[in-house]
Amino acid sequence: MLSDWLDLTLGGNAGAIRTGRLTTGSFDCQGPGILELTPEAPVSGAHACVISAGIHGNETAPIELVGELLARLEAGQLRLGAPLLVLLGNIPAIRHSQRFITTNLNRLFRHDLSLEGDEPERARELMASVDDFYQRHADLPRLHYDMHTAIRDSRYPRFVVEPFADSPSAPLQWQWLAAADMQAVLHQHQHSWTFSHYSKHYHGAQAFTLELGRVAPFGHNDMTALRPLRHLLETLLEGREPQRGDPARMAFFRVEQELMRHAEDFRLCFADDVANFTEFPPGSCLARDAVAGDCVVGEQPLAVVFPNAEVELGARAALLVRASETPSGETRC
Ligand SMILES: O=C(O)CCC(=O)N[C@@H](CCC(=O)O)C(=O)O
Numbered sequence: 001m002l003s004d005w006l007d008l009t010l011g012g013n014a015g016a017i018r019t020g021r022l023t024t025g026s027f028d029c030q031g032p033g034i035l036e037l038t039p040e041a042p043v044s045g046a047h048a049c050v051i052s053a054g055i056h057g058n059e060t061a062p063i064e065l066v067g068e069l070l071a072r073l074e075a076g077q078l079r080l081g082a083p084l085l086v087l088l089g090n091i092p093a094i095r096h097s098q099r100f101i102t103t104n105l106n107r108l109f110r111h112d113l114s115l116e117g118d119e120p121e122r123a124r125e126l127m128a129s130v131d132d133f134y135q136r137h138a139d140l141p142r143l144h145y146d147m148h149t150a151i152r153d154s155r156y157p158r159f160v161v162e163p164f165a166d167s168p169s170a171p172l173q174w175q176w177l178a179a180a181d182m183q184a185v186l187h188q189h190q191h192s193w194t195f196s197h198y199s200k201h202y203h204g205a206q207a208f209t210l211e212l213g214r215v216a217p218f219g220h221n222d223m224t225a226l227r228p229l230r231h232l233l234e235t236l237l238e239g240r241e242p243q244r245g246d247p248a249r250m251a252f253f254r255v256e257q258e259l260m261r262h263a264e265d266f267r268l269c270f271a272d273d274v275a276n277f278t279e280f281p282p283g284s285c286l287a288r289d290a291v292a293g294d295c296v297v298g299e300q301p302l303a304v305v306f307p308n309a310e311v312e313l314g315a316r317a318a319l320l321v322r323a324s325e326t327p328s329g330e331t332r333c
């Protein structure tokens with residue numbers, strides 16, 4: 001049964017179900033954590049939808065959300081109207097309730113990846129499944145929502161990260177995401193090799209990272225806060241036109257700088273309970289790095305997003321951001 005897919009996959013029995021039928025389509029388990037749903041009758045205007053969760057193994061709310069969607073499809077409460085690829089990212093890390101096992105999977109989505117190991121191998125499998133899916137549905141507009149939760153509290157608990165690309169995202173996306181009760185948008189200023197960036201950069205998909213609250217164990221997530229997003233996902237998988245909200249309800253930010261960790265001896269200068277999007281005035285010391293020196297805020301205030309002193313050497317330890325007036329990241333004067 002489709003609703004057993006998550007449990008079987010996480011229990012190491014991914015091979016126990018292969019293909020099956022729904023009232024309105026069929027499903028095909030193409031590999032561990034790789035599930036494609038195909039409608040009997042695709043609805044005109046439908047998107048080729050990719051929904052991914054568990055790219056970081058301790059981020060459980062998105063996995064629970066996928067479980068809710070599959071259960072409602074199986075129960076016939078939703079009519080499948082769009083091709084849908086559901087991906088569960090780092091399966092061993094989910095089993096261990098860890099962000100990753102050896103290296104951060106969400107930095108490996110690039111065609112020239114040369115690393116070896118379990119996470120690089122998984123990135124290759126996921127990239128190949130996305131390539132194959134979009135190629136087989138080449139006539140449809142492409143969409144990818146990669147769902148995460150954040151390590152810290154956030155001033156905006158639900159926010160969107162818009163990957164960098166040459167062309168801006170479709171303005172309609174901000175209307176859909178506002179209706180889904182996303183509260184802020186963070187525009188990336190450079191390539192980041194995340195999963196959503198992969199779909200946007202290599203496939204021209206409308207692709208975003210969605211941060212959906214704070215990391216919590218299974219069963220401890222506030223799923224009611226995610227109802228509006230569930231509604232958006234349901235509408236898309238039914239192939240219907242999503243509701244539109246007012247993007248002016250969301251706060252827009254752009255990344256000014258990535259703070260990198262260079263030294264073993266690296267620390268952030270603020271407390272662990274400082275929330276994402278907290279602003280620091282000019283002159284504040286944000287980090288001390290024995291190799292790179294101090295990171296100090298310049299003439300304009302900066303806010304911190306995803307600060308994490310525990311990242312690998314050479315990895316991003318925080319995004320330093322400023323408010324912008326528009327989704328594509330123009331900064332206020
Ligand atoms: O809370 C944190 O520090 C990390 C939450 C998380 O996993 N965020 C993603 C964002 C991806 C992006 O920049 O698009 C990540 O760090 O991979």
Ligand SMILES: [Zn+2]
Nearest residue numbers: 056059148149
């Ligand atoms: Zn994550």
